[in-house]
Amino acid sequence: MIKHPAFIVEPWSVRECRLHMDVLAQTESVFALSNGHVGLRGNLDEGEPHGLPGTYLNSVYELRPLSHAETAYGYPESGQTVVNVTNGKLIRLLVDDEPFDVRYGTLHEHERILDLRAGTLTRKVHWTSPTKGEIRLTSTRLVSFTHRAVAAIRYEVEPVDHPVKAVVQSELVANETLPESGSDPRAAAALENPLVLEENLPAADGVAVMVHITRASRLRVAAGMWHDVDGPENTQVDAGGREHVSRVTIATFLEPGQRLRLTKLFAYGWSAQRSRPAMHDQVVAALAAARLAGWDGLCAEQRRFLDDFWEGADVEVEGDTEVQQAVRFGLFHLLQAGCRAEQRPIPGKGLTGSGYDGHVFWDTEAFVLPVLTYTHPQPAADVLTWRKSILPLAERRAAQFGLEGAAFPWRTINGEACSAYWPAGAAAFHINADIADAVTRYVDATGDVAFERDIGLPLLVATARLWRSLGHHDVDGRFHIDGVTGPDEYSAIADDNVYTNLMAQRNLRAAAEVIIRHPDRAEQLGVTLEDAAIWRNIATAIFIPYDEHLGVHSQSEGFTRHAVWDFAATKPDQYPLLLHFPYFDLYRKQVVKQADLVLAMHTCGDAFTSEQKARNFAYYEALTVRDSSLSACTQAVLAAEVGQLELAHDYLGEAALVDLRDLQHNTRDGVHMASLAGAWIALVDGFGGMRAGGGRIQFAPRLPSGITRLSFRLRYRGRLLQVDITQSTTTYHLLEGPPLPLAHHGEEFTLDEHPATRQNPPPPTPGPRIRQPPGREPTPRRPEIG
Numbered sequence: 001m002i003k004h005p006a007f008i009v010e011p012w013s014v015r016e017c018r019l020h021m022d023v024l025a026q027t028e029s030v031f032a033l034s035n036g037h038v039g040l041r042g043n044l045d046e047g048e049p050h051g052l053p054g055t056y057l058n059s060v061y062e063l064r065p066l067s068h069a070e071t072a073y074g075y076p077e078s079g080q081t082v083v084n085v086t087n088g089k090l091i092r093l094l095v096d097d098e099p100f101d102v103r104y105g106t107l108h109e110h111e112r113i114l115d116l117r118a119g120t121l122t123r124k125v126h127w128t129s130p131t132k133g134e135i136r137l138t139s140t141r142l143v144s145f146t147h148r149a150v151a152a153i154r155y156e157v158e159p160v161d162h163p164v165k166a167v168v169q170s171e172l173v174a175n176e177t178l179p180e181s182g183s184d185p186r187a188a189a190a191l192e193n194p195l196v197l198e199e200n201l202p203a204a205d206g207v208a209v210m211v212h213i214t215r216a217s218r219l220r221v222a223a224g225m226w227h228d229v230d231g232p233e234n235t236q237v238d239a240g241g242r243e244h245v246s247r248v249t250i251a252t253f254l255e256p257g258q259r260l261r262l263t264k265l266f267a268y269g270w271s272a273q274r275s276r277p278a279m280h281d282q283v284v285a286a287l288a289a290a291r292l293a294g295w296d297g298l299c300a301e302q303r304r305f306l307d308d309f310w311e312g313a314d315v316e317v318e319g320d321t322e323v324q325q326a327v328r329f330g331l332f333h334l335l336q337a338g339c340r341a342e343q344r345p346i347p348g349k350g351l352t353g354s355g356y357d358g359h360v361f362w363d364t365e366a367f368v369l370p371v372l373t374y375t376h377p378q379p380a381a382d383v384l385t386w387r388k389s390i391l392p393l394a395e396r397r398a399a400q401f402g403l404e405g406a407a408f409p410w411r412t413i414n415g416e417a418c419s420a421y422w423p424a425g426a427a428a429f430h431i432n433a434d435i436a437d438a439v440t441r442y443v444d445a446t447g448d449v450a451f452e453r454d455i456g457l458p459l460l461v462a463t464a465r466l467w468r469s470l471g472h473h474d475v476d477g478r479f480h481i482d483g484v485t486g487p488d489e490y491s492a493i494a495d496d497n498v499y500t501n502l503m504a505q506r507n508l509r510a511a512a513e514v515i516i517r518h519p520d521r522a523e524q525l526g527v528t529l530e531d532a533a534i535w536r537n538i539a540t541a542i543f544i545p546y547d548e549h550l551g552v553h554s555q556s557e558g559f560t561r562h563a564v565w566d567f568a569a570t571k572p573d574q575y576p577l578l579l580h581f582p583y584f585d586l587y588r589k590q591v592v593k594q595a596d597l598v599l600a601m602h603t604c605g606d607a608f609t610s611e612q613k614a615r616n617f618a619y620y621e622a623l624t625v626r627d628s629s630l631s632a633c634t635q636a637v638l639a640a641e642v643g644q645l646e647l648a649h650d651y652l653g654e655a656a657l658v659d660l661r662d663l664q665h666n667t668r669d670g671v672h673m674a675s676l677a678g679a680w681i682a683l684v685d686g687f688g689g690m691r692a693g694g695g696r697i698q699f700a701p702r703l704p705s706g707i708t709r710l711s712f713r714l715r716y717r718g719r720l721l722q723v724d725i726t727q728s729t730t731t732y733h734l735l736e737g738p739p740l741p742l743a744h745h746g747e748e749f750t751l752d753e754h755p756a757t758r759q760n761p762p763p764p765t766p767g768p769r770i771r772q773p774p775g776r777e778p779t780p781r782r783p784e785i786g
Contacts, residue, residue, distance in 0.1 A: 005030065007660055009321050012116050014329055014660070019102055019110040025051020025668030030659055031114050031121050032333075032352035032671070033143040036341035036379065038151055038268050039351020042112070042121060045091045045139050045155065046100055051668055053176045055087045056351040057270050058344040061358065061413040062194045063216040066420045074400055074426060080413040082347070082358025083194050086174040086210055086223035088266035091155050093137070094167040098129040100137070105129045116332045117310065119145065119302040126160075134160040146301040147293070148340045149267045149286040154295055158259040167251045170264055172210050172223050174244040195221065198276050200246055203227075203239035207284055208246040211276050217414075221270045224283035226291060228263040235260065265290045309335055311713070312720055313375035315683060318709035320649075320781060326656035327683060330676030334371055337673055338379030343386045345413070346379070346673065353670020359411035359418070362431040362487075363630060363674035365438035366603075371677045373438075373445050374684075374692075374714040380442050381451055387435055388455045390415030391462055398466055401426075405465025408432050423492035423583070427485040429470060432463040433503035437603065440510045444693055447717050453518050461527050464511035464535050467504040471538070479541040486556065487630070488596035490577070490586040494556035499600040501542050502607055508539040544607070552619045553612065555597045564623070565591035567773040575776070576627035591773075592620060594628035595635050602637050605691065610764070614642045618770055625776050626654075629664050632778065633678025633686075640686035640702065643764040649704040650778035652682040684712055688723060689745075692716065698743035699732075701725040702763045706781050716740070721751075731757040 005023045007030075008015040016027060028051050031042025041054035061080040068075055093100035102110065102125075109126035125137040136158050144150045157166050175193045195212035198220070202208050209224040227248055229237055235252040252260055267286035269279055290298065313331055317324040337350035345360035346368055369380045387408070393415040394406035401407055409417035410428040419425030439456040442448070471481040481504060486497035512532035515522040522528070545554040554560045565586075574580040577591070586593075597620055601613050608616070617638050626632060636651035656679035658664060659671045684690050687710055689700025697716050703709075703725060710725045719737030723730065732751050734740055739752040745761055772778070 005660070005662065009325050011321070011324055012328065014114040014116070014325065016112045019107065021049065021103075023662070024049060026659075026662050027112070028052060028054070029352045029667050029669070029671050031112060032336075032350075033119075033121055033141060033151070034336040034351040035143050035145050035148065036336065036338045036344070036346070036351070037148050038143055039336075040089055040141070040143055040151060041353060043089060044102070045089065045123065045153070046093060047087070047090045047173075048101065049103060052179060052353060053084060053087060054353060055085050055089065056082055056354075056358070057085055057221065057268055058341055058351060059413055060085060060214070060219055060221060060270050061217055062191055062214050064191070066418070068420055075422060076417045076419065076425070078416075078418060079420070080217075080357065080359070080416070080418045081191055082354050082413065083191065083214060083221075084176060084178060084354070085195070085221050085268070085270075086172050086212065087176055088151065088172050088223055088225055088264075088268075089141070089153070090171040090173055091139070091153065091262070091264065092169040092171070093157060094169075095129045095133040095135055096131055096165050098131050098133060100127060100129070100135075102127070114329075116328050117303065117306055118299070119306050120299070133164045134162065135164060135166070136160060142298065142302055143336075144290070144298055144302065145305040145339055147286065147290050147298070148342070149269055149283065150290040150298070151266050152290065152295060152298055153262075153264045155262040155264065156259055157254070159254045159256050161256060163253060163255050165251070166254050166260055167249065168260065168262055170225065170227060170248045170250070170262065172208060172225055172241075172246040172266070174210065174212055174223075195244070197244060199280065200241050200243070201280075202241040202246055203248050207287060208239065208241065208248065209280050209283060210244075210246055211279055219270055219272050220274065220276065220279050221268070222279035222283045223266065223268050224287050225264060225266040226287045227265075228295075229260075230262075231260040232258055263295045309376055312715050314713055315680065316709070316711040317683065317707060319707040320653075322660075323653060323656050323679070323683075323707075323781075326660055327679045329660065330656065330679045331371070331375070333671055333676050334368060334673065335376060337368070338372055338383065339376065341379055341382050341386075343382050343389065345386050346383055347413075348673055349670025350673050353668070355666065355669030356411065357413075357418075359413060361411050362428070362434045365431070365434040366599075367630065367633070367674035367677045367681065369438045370441060371680045373442050374716065375680075377442065377446050377715065380438065381446075381448070381455070384435070384439055384442060384459065385455050388459055391458060395462060403466055404469040405467075406432065406462035407466060408435060424485045424489055427483060427493055429466065429481075429484050430486055430497070430500040430503055432466050433500065433507040436460050436463045436507040436510060437503060440506070441692075444695065445716055452514060453521050457514050457518055457521050458525060460507070460511040460514050461522070461525050464508050467508055468535065468538060471504075471542075473541065477541055478543040479538050480543050486596050487599055488555065488592050488594055489628075490591050490593040491556060491559060491596070492583070492587050494559070496543050496545050496557040498544055498553055498555060498597050499603075501544060502600050502604040505539045505542045506604060508535040512536045512539075550619065552616050553597055553608075555592070555620070559590065562588060562590045565589040565773075567591075567776075570773075570775075572775050575625060577625065578627060590623050592624040594626065594631035595620065595624055595638075598624075598638050599634045602634055602685070605641075610642075613638065614766075617642050617644075622771050622773065625773055629655075629658050629672040629675040630678070632658075633675065633682045636678075636682035637686040639770075640682075641689070641700075643766045644770055645687075645702060645704040645763055646706075646780075647770055647778070648682070648686055649706050649781045652679065652686065653781045654778050655679050655682055683710060684714070688712065688725065690714075696741065696743065697721075698746075699723060699730065700745050701730045701760055703727055704781075725760070727760070729757050729759055731755050
């Protein structure tokens with residue numbers, strides 16, 4: 001039986017009151033701390049036991065050969081895997097010569113608290129050693145949002161009733177042994193000793209520094225640590241190290257009432273170009289700045305940063321306390337993944353684990369960036385700036401395919417394609433439109449004209465050029481995009497995937513518009529108004545498959561004539577299907593891994609009538625098994641739109657609790673960033689009915705019976721807006737900025753400093769009865785009593 005972690009449901013924290021060894025790896029992901037540059041898994045301070053050790057730097061990877069059953073033109077030769085870099089979290093403790101280890105002695109108390117407002121992970125332990133030495137231990141850990149390279153730990157030991165001899169060993173350790181990843185393709189490849197030592201200088205003048213370089217990718221990584229020791233007068237401090245270990249040892253005798261307090265600051269840096277001395281000096285400087293702030297200063301800065309974030313991003317949910325906790329947990333992890341990424345990507349697992357080898361997917365642009373764009377937009381700009389930086393690689397990839405423009409990789413770390421799964425790795429061209437859509441959304445939400453000109457326009461032009469060369473006109477003038485893989489990876493190499501075609505259509509139109517707004521910049525890129533006219537004509541001619549007999553859109557041409565998967569004969573333990581059935585069988589059946597056409601109805605809602613949305617939703621619900629964590633939030637949004645509010649609430653719960661309950665059974669490899677973003681999307685786009693574009697923002701709020709009030713804040717065009725929704729009314733508040741044109745269920749008005757309250761109309765009459773594949777129904781959410 002697979003178990004999931006048990007956390008106390010609280011609005012502003014995630015609390016574990018007992019240490020559960022069988023879910024240790026999952027809690028390490030949940031309790032991970034990051035700032036988008038440095039990521040620390042929530043491993044125990046002493047390092048053992050562990051599920052998966054992990055310390056990550058954004059975009060630090062190692063190359064490894066990719067094996068193919070048969071080589072072919074265009075296949076990538078090298079894979080990329082995130083590196084577990086030098087571990088600075090380690091603080092080992094000996095009590096009367098007995099190592100502190102939760103597996104031995106008596107563990108009276110063990111509590112861990114992730115504080116979503118303080119930005120810290122606190123651990124409280126009461127332990128008696130096998131030799132009867134009894135101590136209390138408190139550690140508090142943070143990864144700084146204000147010091148990009150810095151993490152810190154406050155570590156305190158005190159005896160309970162009798163004197164103890166305490167020895168603390170604080171370490172930097174590289175090339176930790178990692179557990180085998182098994183056969184799950186979602187896990188990472190195991191790297192053995194990826195770091196080559198260049199320098200190990202023990203704590204001279206209190207600062208220890210280690211510098212390594214990766215064997216194949218040749219990335220130089222530096223780590224440094226400094227300590228402040230506060231203990232009795234007899235406390236001794238020594239430093240040493242060899243090979244891949246640097247250690248500071250503190251020894252003291254503690255009487256009852258006395259305490260040993262250690263403050264550890266550690267810092268990281270990496271570069272593909274800078275020298276060893278430069279990297280050494282970089283981490284020493286980062287530590288100097290952190291020492292200037294001090295522990296109290298770092299904590300105060302962390303709290304102020306988060307106060308500012310929550311002011312523009314908080315979501316309040318009354319009636320479902322689990323979702324309330326989960327949506328804030330998700331927003332916190334999204335902030336951690338991106339706030340200091342600074343022109344680097346946001347991987348699918350952030351920096352919380354090595355799942356998917358640390359790769360970034362289309363998930364970032366399609367799910368994570370929409371949330372950040374409306375709550376904390378700078379990371380969205382940074383990610384898209386990174387996409388612009390890898391544009392030459394994407395153009396080279398397109399040329400390899402014989403195409404114009406850019407073909408961004410389905411999954412990558414450094415911008416090069418690195419997936420051996422060619423049906424998606426080569427054919428998931430929709431990622432180009434997802435990037436373009438993220439550009440358009442960011443510019444619309446922020447009004448950042450300089451960004452549009454310098455970053456957005458080159459991306460829009462390159463992706464538009466791709467669609468023109470990838471597709472073709474038939475004899476009737478319709479434009480087709482054939483042989484592609486859409487979001488649903490159980491249907492590959494298909495013709496006219498509706499999601500891909502509609503998103504390409506939006507891409508082409510957006511590119512045409514931006515050329516007109518920036519003709520001088522367009523001229524520099526060799527683009528003319530004639531190109532814009534051609535792109536608009538292609539967009540108008542794009543073919544969208546529709547099954548007249550069934551009265552629904554076909555996910556791709558011919559999809560609805562395939563045989564339906566035999567769901568009744570599929571056992572519960574055979575999900576996810578990709579681990580138990582050959583792709584050949586999946587590709588030729590009507591079975592959907594994740595909502596594909598339904599996602600098209602969310603992102604391109606104007607392309608469908610209300611009746612079509614209801615019929616399409618009902619049809620594809622019966623085929624969608626949600627083997628992807630990306631699916632539930634999209635199904636929640638469309639369920640809410642077509643009036644299936646209780647079902648939408650069920651899907652919201654699944655998206656929000658994916659990691660707190662380990663619903664996909666792989667949280668051990670890192671949290672699911674897109675699904676965590678999906679909790680916000682389900683609430684704001686689903687129950688809030690928010691849609692934005694073209695300088696307009698509109699809402700169509702409706703709540704399920706289990707949520708009595710929903711309130712959220714978001715940023716749009718220099719305004720800070722708060723929306724308060726109850727079962728009967730919605731009140732709009734403009735907290736910052738000039739008056740804002742809004743629409744409420746189609747009623748347009750201008751919001752100024754005076755709150756505006758509107759009645760919520762009754763939801764539309766639900767369409768056909770909704771059924772899911774047997775055994776794949778979402779767990780119902782129950783209204784709370786009392």
